[in-house]
Amino acid sequence: MTWNGRLIARWVLAGPAAFVLAILLMAATPFWFPKGASNIDHLVFAIFLFPAYWAIPFTFAVMAEKLWRASAIFLATGLISVLMIAQMFNQT
Amino acid sequence: MSIANKAQSKRLLAVHGWSAVILGLFLYVVVLTGSVAVLSHEIGLWSGGGHGHHNVLEHPLHDRIVELVDPLDPAYHEEVSLFQNAAGSVFLFPHGHETTDEGSFVEKGVRYVLDPVSLEILQREEGTRSDFAPDHRSALDRFIVDLHVRLHAPNPWGLFATGILGFVMLSAAISGIILHKHLIKDLFVAPRLSGLLLNRRDRHILAGSWSLPFSFILAFTGAFFSFAGTIGLPIVAMAAFGGDQVKAFEAVRGTPAIEDERPAPIYDLDAMLAESKERVGSTPQFLTISNWGRADAKLTVFHGPAEGKIQGSNHVYNAATGAYEGVKPLFGEKPSLGSAVFAWVGPLHFGNFAGLMSKAIWVALGLATCYVTLTGLQLWTQRRHESAVWRSMSRAIPIVGYGTPLGLLGAAFAFFASYPGPNPAYWTAVGFIAASIASIIMGLTIRERTQLSRSYQGVLAAGLVLLPILRVTLAEGLWWPQLISQGSVIIITMDLLMLVCGLGCLAMVLGITFERAVAPRPAKQPLMQPAE
Amino acid sequence: MITATIYICATLLSAAAIAYLLLTDPKRARVFKQKSIVSLPRKPRLAWVIVFSPAAVLLVAGQTSAFLAWFGTMTVVGWLMAMKRPGAGA
Numbered sequence: 001m002t003w004n005g006r007l008i009a010r011w012v013l014a015g016p017a018a019f020v021l022a023i024l025l026m027a028a029t030p031f032w033f034p035k036g037a038s039n040i041d042h043l044v045f046a047i048f049l050f051p052a053y054w055a056i057p058f059t060f061a062v063m064a065e066k067l068w069r070a071s072a073i074f075l076a077t078g079l080i081s082v083l084m085i086a087q088m089f090n091q092t
Numbered sequence: 093m094s095i096a097n098k099a100q101s102k103r104l105l106a107v108h109g110w111s112a113v114i115l116g117l118f119l120y121v122v123v124l125t126g127s128v129a130v131l132s133h134e135i136g137l138w139s140g141g142g143h144g145h146h147n148v149l150e151h152p153l154h155d156r157i158v159e160l161v162d163p164l165d166p167a168y169h170e171e172v173s174l175f176q177n178a179a180g181s182v183f184l185f186p187h188g189h190e191t192t193d194e195g196s197f198v199e200k201g202v203r204y205v206l207d208p209v210s211l212e213i214l215q216r217e218e219g220t221r222s223d224f225a226p227d228h229r230s231a232l233d234r235f236i237v238d239l240h241v242r243l244h245a246p247n248p249w250g251l252f253a254t255g256i257l258g259f260v261m262l263s264a265a266i267s268g269i270i271l272h273k274h275l276i277k278d279l280f281v282a283p284r285l286s287g288l289l290l291n292r293r294d295r296h297i298l299a300g301s302w303s304l305p306f307s308f309i310l311a312f313t314g315a316f317f318s319f320a321g322t323i324g325l326p327i328v329a330m331a332a333f334g335g336d337q338v339k340a341f342e343a344v345r346g347t348p349a350i351e352d353e354r355p356a357p358i359y360d361l362d363a364m365l366a367e368s369k370e371r372v373g374s375t376p377q378f379l380t381i382s383n384w385g386r387a388d389a390k391l392t393v394f395h396g397p398a399e400g401k402i403q404g405s406n407h408v409y410n411a412a413t414g415a416y417e418g419v420k421p422l423f424g425e426k427p428s429l430g431s432a433v434f435a436w437v438g439p440l441h442f443g444n445f446a447g448l449m450s451k452a453i454w455v456a457l458g459l460a461t462c463y464v465t466l467t468g469l470q471l472w473t474q475r476r477h478e479s480a481v482w483r484s485m486s487r488a489i490p491i492v493g494y495g496t497p498l499g500l501l502g503a504a505f506a507f508f509a510s511y512p513g514p515n516p517a518y519w520t521a522v523g524f525i526a527a528s529i530a531s532i533i534m535g536l537t538i539r540e541r542t543q544l545s546r547s548y549q550g551v552l553a554a555g556l557v558l559l560p561i562l563r564v565t566l567a568e569g570l571w572w573p574q575l576i577s578q579g580s581v582i583i584i585t586m587d588l589l590m591l592v593c594g595l596g597c598l599a600m601v602l603g604i605t606f607e608r609a610v611a612p613r614p615a616k617q618p619l620m621q622p623a624e
Numbered sequence: 625m626i627t628a629t630i631y632i633c634a635t636l637l638s639a640a641a642i643a644y645l646l647l648t649d650p651k652r653a654r655v656f657k658q659k660s661i662v663s664l665p666r667k668p669r670l671a672w673v674i675v676f677s678p679a680a681v682l683l684v685a686g687q688t689s690a691f692l693a694w695f696g697t698m699t700v701v702g703w704l705m706a707m708k709r710p711g712a713g714a
Contacts, residue, residue: 014107026324027331038424043332043344044434047324051315055262062107062267063100085331279702280649282656282709302703306696400627402688439692446627446689453696460700 006067013070014061021078022054028081096270108267111260112468117492118243119257120465124496125240126314127458129233130443130451131586136178136233138586139507141569142578146208148174148182149376154361156211160204161186161384168201169385175378179229181214182206186384189338197325197337198222222247231516232507235524236500241318244521248322255322258315261461264468265307268300275301292474296467303460310461313441346424352387359414361391367416368393368407377404387412392420402445403435448585466493487535494548495531501555502527508562549600556594560587631690634678635697641674642702658710 029046036042057074064070096104112119128135153174161172161184170188177183187201198220205215205227217224226234242250269275279301283294300307316324329340358381369375376393383389389411396404406420421431439445443454466489473486506523510516531548538544563569575583646652648666675698682691 010103023323023327027327030328030332036424036428036430038346038421038426038428038431040344040346040424041428041430043328043340044423044430046328046331047320048316048430048434048437050319050324051258051262051312054259055266058259058263059266062103063096063270065099277651280646280652280706282652282707284655285709298706299703302699302706306699397689400630400687400689402692443696446631446693449628449631450689450693450696453693453700456700457696460703 009067009071010061010064013064013067013074014058017074018054018057018061021057021074021081022050024078024081024085025053026050028084031084031087101271104267104271108264108271109468109472111263112465113472115257115260116465116469117488118253119260120462120492121496122240122243122254122257122314123261123310123458123461123465125236125500126310127455127462128500129237129240130454130458132233132237133178133444134448134451134582134586135236136230137180137580138563138583139232139504139511139567140179140229141563141567142575142580142583146180147375148176148206148208148211149365149379152362153211154358156206157184157361158358160184160213164202166385170382171199172381172384173378174380176208177227177230178233179227180208181227181229182208182211183227189341191336191338195326195335195337197321197329197341226517228511228514228516231511231520232504235503235507235517235520239524251318251322255315255318258311258318261307261311262315265304265311269304272297272301289471289474292467292471296464296471299460299464299467303457303464306457307461307464309440310457313437316437317441344423346420350388354387355385356387356389356412358384358389358411359391359409361411364391364409364411364414365393367414368395368409371416372405372407373398381411384411390417397439397445402439448582490541490544490548491532491535494545494552495528495535497552498531498548498555499524499528501552501559502530504559505555505562508559508566511567546601549597553594553597553601556590556597559590563587627687627690627693630682630687631693631697634682634690634694635701638675638678638694638698639701639705641671642698642705645671645675646705652710656710 026046026049029049030042033042033045057077060073061070157172157174161169164186167188168186172184172186174182174184182205184204184206185199185201187199190198190200192198200220202216202218203221203224204213206212207214215225238244241254243253244250245253272278278297281294281298283291283298285291325337325340329335329337333339333343361379361381365376365379372395374395376395379391379393381389381391391409391411393407393409394404395407398405403422406422408417408420409415410417421427422435423431439450443450443457469489470486473482473489476482503520503524506526507516507520509523510519513519534547534551535544538547564571570578570580570583572584572587575581644664645668648664648668648671650666652658678694679691682688682694
């Protein structure tokens with residue numbers, strides 16, 4: 001990969017990719033987070049954790065030495081989130 | 093020990109620095125207005141002049157509320173809320189929850205603005221919350237809060253902007269922790285005077301290190317507040333409720349399982365409020381009645397935090413029978429982890445859990461964060477001092493640094509000058525813009541930096557000292573003897589705060605400062621060759 | 625009143641421990657070529673425990689309001705104390 005290619009890849013990962021991943025993680029949270037005594041924890045924490053869902057991928061993308069590995073982790077996490085969300089459409 | 097190698101540190105520094113260069117001054121405006129907005133309730137009370145001290149929830153109101161709500165469209169009986177703002181205006185808002193064609197969650201109903209003593213209708217509007225005109229008496233504190241929350245940009249763009257700024261602050265805090273290898277060792281090293289660059293670095297790092305925990309907390313909670321309604325609720329609604337935001341909102345808030353649509357008149361509200369006051373030991377702050385006119389109507393009364401606690405409590409009554417049903421958590425019908433965690437978010441961000449004591453601390457925390465932002469920008473531009481472009485850009489730091497408080501001062505002046513008139517909200521905004529433009533002109537015309545700073549400080553000093561006088565003379569506010577007889581300590585405290593801040597600015601003009609400044613070194617002169 | 629009293633006591637205790645850390649900090653002494661007027665034993669770990677001890681006490685006692693107020697105050701007070709150069713005036 002050229003130096004410019006690495007820079008572009010890092011910008012994409014730390015920029016739009018981190019934001020989109022944060023949204024996917026937030027959307028997927030209601031499907032795995034425990035519902036709690038009042039049946040609302042999975043909804044509240046989905047929204048509450050959004051800043052963390054962005055900050056962790058963003059920092060990881062900036063610090064990552066191996067961009068191919070960072071990309072693979074982003075893709076895998078995003079895919080798992082999409083599969084969880086797709087459950088909703090299967091259930092309805 | 094550092095967790096980042098050289099290349100990683102370089103990238104982190106680039107992110108830390110460039111995000112601050114591009115967005116740091118906007119972040120400063122948000123944080124400074126946030127620090128002032130911590131006192132928005134006190135500012136509302138103070139700018140109202142002392143006339144709004146009559147607490148509507150301590151007086152009979154059942155008959156009047158029934159008279160106003162009963163004849164309305166049943167769609168507006170879904171929820172009736174009553175609250176009184178700091179300026180004393182009473183808002184009664186019977187409304188229903190709907191989803192717009194675009195899928196946004198809205199509250200639609202009739203909003204009454206009532207006189208706090210006679211409960212006479214001062215204003216009546218029908219529509220959604222965003223349609224309603226602002227309360228004239230509260231124009232100044234609303235202006236400051238809206239500037240902080242959404243930079244006065246239309247929803248959702250303003251909230252997106254402040255949310256992104258929250259992310260910038262969060263990333264700056266995280267990158268700052270990773271970059272600063274000797275965080276603990278440098279905690280007690282005062283800024284050195286051996287050079288301007290070293291001094292700027294030390295000032296930024298010292299302030300940044302000590303304020304790290306709260307920078308992180310304020311950034312996280314601020315970003316949460318900005319994104320919760322604009323992105324959070326729609327996304328969760330789409331994922332878990334097929335896009336129905338009303339359903340999502342009601343699931344989170346908690347709706348009782350048992351419905352009973354049989355008509356039933358509302359029980360004596362005054363009796364229920366009196367019972368709540370005796371039970372909790374404090375006057376309620378606001379109330380909501382759900383399912384007005386039905387057998388399953390509920391009255392929820394909100395009380396402020398008890399002594400030693402940080403969150404208030406919601407007490408629920410059966411609004412048809414008057415029976416007390418217990419305490420309702422913030423979310424859901426039963427206490428849960430989600431409700432407990434969320435109950436900390438508000439107090440952590442607003443600092444309003446222990447009256448003026450906690451608010452004063454939170455103002456100081458906000459100002460410390462402003463100091464970190466400005467010193468960081470000063471450090472960045474000082475490092476690039478050899479470049480004429482960066483030297484010019486560094487001028488933006490005092491222009492915005494002093495210009496924002498001057499803008500707020502201009503807003504206050506314009507508010508007091510226009511308040512008895514019909515449109516103080518408009519003139520408050522005009523005052524802010526005019527004062528900001530004047531600050532920019534000053535910044536561009538006064539070339540010498542120390543003279544520029546002293547000029548800004550002088551104008552601030554004069555303006556702050558004049559404010560209490562304007563409050564009394566222009567806006568028909570009460571003077572101290574009348575306020576003392578009413579027990580309105582807060583307004584006197586605010587007047588004194590303005591005077592102390594004004595005197596503080598005057599001290600800066602006279603050169604009396606907390607820290608010694610290092611004189612800037614002139615730009616490099618060309619080497620003089622000795623005559624042959 | 626109780627909250628305010630507890631908060632003030634906690635703040636004073638932690639501020640005293642921070643003052644001790646300031647007076648005995650080796651980097652601060654080295655940078656400002658400081659010679660102590662009073663020689664104090666250097667026990668930084670104990671001092672940090674004292675700085676943070678009000679946190680545990682306040683949380684266990686359920687005084688969350690005083691805890692938050694104390695936490696916020698210490699970050700500002702610690703910074704302002706550290707800002708003053710040793711032996712310097714304004």
